[in-house]
Amino acid sequence: MIKNYYILRNSERTGPFTFTEMMQMDIDLDTQLQRESNQKWQNASELPEFNYYFEGKGFYFPTEDNLAGFWWRLLAYAIDSVILTVAIMFFASDLFMEIYKNQQANDTSYDALITRLKLNFILFLTSIIYNALLEATPMRGSIGKRICKLAVVDADGKRLSLPRAFLRNVGKILSSLVFCVGYLNILWDDHRQAWHDYFAKTYVIIRNR
Structure with a gap:
């Protein structure tokens, strides 16, 4: 199932954008995103599907799955x-x-x-x-x-x-x-x-x- 997203910019909701389109945008950790299937606004850093995108920018989020033992x-x-x-x-x-x-x-x-x-x-x-x-x-x-x-x-x-x-x-x-x-x-x-x-x-x- 393809996920679509909306972005909150200057208090305006823009989109929808596909995940591929999101990868081409210069989003940062605090960019407010909304999944099309969810009314909740979240920081981009809170959505696990963007982890690899941010890792490419030098951010490594501590999660339950990647904490070192x-x-x-x-x-x-x-x-x-x-x-x-x-x-x-x-x-x-x-x-x-x-x-x-x-x-x-x-x-x-x-x-x-x-x-x-x-x-x-x-x-x-x-x-x-x-x-x-x-x-x-x-x-x-x-x-x-x-x-x-x-x-x-x-x-x-x-x-x-x-x-x-x-x-x-x-x-x-x-x-x-x-x-x-x-x-x-x-x-x-x-x-x-x-x-x-x-x-x-x-x-x-x-x-x-």
């Missing part, structure tokens, strides 16, 4: 952990070597503890910067997420601004508390959000492109 996100995290560890080993090899020597000597002194804390801080800070910068680009996520075809978006399917991406990644401190229960929340949450996703109002989705 815990294991895909864990795989992306593992890939990123390898990337970051190798990069930090290259730029901070002296620090890694010092920690290795301390471990070999079973050194539990205050200085050895400080060295380990320095490394942990560098890893955490690098992770925040790395993830936030890439989430604010058209990649919409880290290299690990890109490999796993995942993307971080807001409720409107848009990519994150840089401040919001930083907010999301700083919020991972919350998710890491109490045996990382904030990350495990993905397993039972209806929207598959970790605590830092709640904090920043973001979603991780499986992208088609």
Whole structure:
């Protein structure tokens, strides 16, 4: 059955237009549309048949069918952990070597503890910067997420601004508390959000492109 649509422009109802004709128009997320079989006006972003159209424009709407699960996100995290560890080993090899020597000597002194804390801080800070910068680009996520075809978006399917991406990644401190229960929340949450996703109002989705 062919669907026809009406468009509300300048408070006037125009149409009907076929789906093919709609694809040729420059509609945006907030364009008011009405299906011929329904009297209700809706934003174009609310009609699932237009998802591919908006994905072509760079919008990825979080839906029940495309929300990324815990294991895909864990795989992306593992890939990123390898990337970051190798990069930090290259730029901070002296620090890694010092920690290795301390471990070999079973050194539990205050200085050895400080060295380990320095490394942990560098890893955490690098992770925040790395993830936030890439989430604010058209990649919409880290290299690990890109490999796993995942993307971080807001409720409107848009990519994150840089401040919001930083907010999301700083919020991972919350998710890491109490045996990382904030990350495990993905397993039972209806929207598959970790605590830092709640904090920043973001979603991780499986992208088609």
